[in-house]
Amino acid sequence: MLIGLTDFADELREIGIPVSMVEVLDAADALRHVDLGDRTAVHAAMAATMVKNARHQDAFDLAFDVFFGLRPPPPSPTTELHGPADGADTAEGSSGGGSPADVSDLFEALVGALATGDQHALSALARRAVDRLSGFQPGRPVGGRYYLYRVMHRLDVDRLRSRLVEGLLAADDELGVDDELTTRLAVDTADRRIGAFRTEVEAEILRRLVQDRGPEAVSQTLRRPLVEDLDLMHATHEELAMIADRIAPLARRLASRMSARRRRGQHGRLDVRRTIRRSLAHGGALLDPQWKPRRINKPELVMLCDVSGSMATFARFTMQLTYAIGHQFSNVRAFAFIDGIDEVTRFFAPGEDFEHAMARIAEEAQLIRHDGHSDYGTALECFTTEFFDAVTPSSTVIITGDARNNYRPTGEERLAKIADRARALLWINPEAKRYWDTGDSVMSRYGALCDGVFEVRTLRQLERFVESVALSRVKGLVPIS
Helix, strand or coil, X not given: CHHHHHHHXXXXXXXXXXXXXXHHHHHHHHHCCCCCCCHHHHHHHHHHHHCCCHHHHHHHHHHHHHHHHCCCCCCCHHHHHCCCCCCCCHHHHCCCCCCHHHHHHHHXXXXXXXXXXXXXHXXXXXXXXXXXXXXXXXXXXXXXXXXXXXXXXXXXXXXXHHHHHHHHHHHHHHCCCCCHXXXXXXXXXXXXXXXXXXXXXXXXXXXXXXXXXXXXXXXXHHCCCCHHHCCCCCCCHHHHHHHHHHHHHHHHHHHHHXXXXXXXXXXXXXXXXXXXXXXXXXXXXXXXXXXXXXXXXXXEEEEEEECCCCHHHHHHHHHHHHHHCHHHCCEEEEEEECCCEEXXXXXXXXCCCHHHHHHHHHHHCCCCCCCCCCCHHHHHHHHHHHCHHHXXXXXXXXXXCXXXXXXXXXXXXXXXXXXXXXXXXXXXXXXXXXXXXXXXXXXXXXXXXXXXXXXXXXXXXXXXXXXXXHCEEECCCEECC
């Protein structure tokens, strides 16, 4: 068990869940006080000692299922009512075919189990469905989604749902109930029960994969990054929605942390007069040094965001997070550009809905002046001509973009002009470093004029970067404390 526990902890660290050796020892100690045959108790004990953040729970649960949670359930009496036990038709099931008669029998048995909500029968039927319909073959390098698709496709989920809804409505008709609400409840009940059966099938497939390949190999194929480690440039629509949900709480936590660090800060200069006066109470011994309060100057922030093509998604999250913690800066001005540039600060008035603000930027901001392709040189020229007053010696200027200029003039002299006036010029690039200076990327030419160039591809990196900017006091991002 200890070896399995340490392997499990290593997997959690690979996923991105921080687990210390002390927490592994705590988990081992907790397991001494629970029944190791009770899956629920083991899961609760390990989660209580190894999970410190609610957003890590789903990743922990999946890893737990791979390493500890999936064992063949005991056969139930219901199994015999629906046909032979698991493995009785393994030879036939290995092809994943299953005769039409077998599929029909399994379908009818499944309709009955779903209608009554018999969990034991559903578990047995899930094992039988995987045997007969998945085409599972030991040693074959196929993922679980493939096997799941084959099972659910052969069972015809749409027809299954229709039959189940008809049965539920027929039961209500016998009670004299027939209205729109009853139909909606029947559909919801059918979807919920079919979803539970699908979960049983997934668990059975995963159990067999683990049995065939081992937990370490399976965990690598199922490993999914945490929300904070998702690539902002290549996230799916579903992942982007998860990231958007994380922005607001992330901003609140980040703002609270920055405020606390500003308050704590280091001591200011020694107050000689007060120190000597205080020492008189100790016979002149300087036992209690007194310090002058440290003046905290909030930086001004100027953002230039490339919103062309795929960069639009990254710029969206950057502006959303920065504006959410805007009170940490004395002044915030934002500019968006493609081959033209326009100030978009006005779209983010207090109380303005962020989604509405982004829609207004797309419709009203003057971001295209030529052909609508990225042109950093023209954008920088327009900025220094029309908006250069936004930059002061107290300004931290942040440019977000991939520095892909479509082989056009770079306008480096304009960027140098901004760097000379600003307190600090920083560039964040959401593209992987290995792609910088490839193709039409001129990152190194721009980077030579900046005080810092950073690869920021995830929420975790974005959080660290914004915090470092808000807490910096001199060029080069020297932190306050």
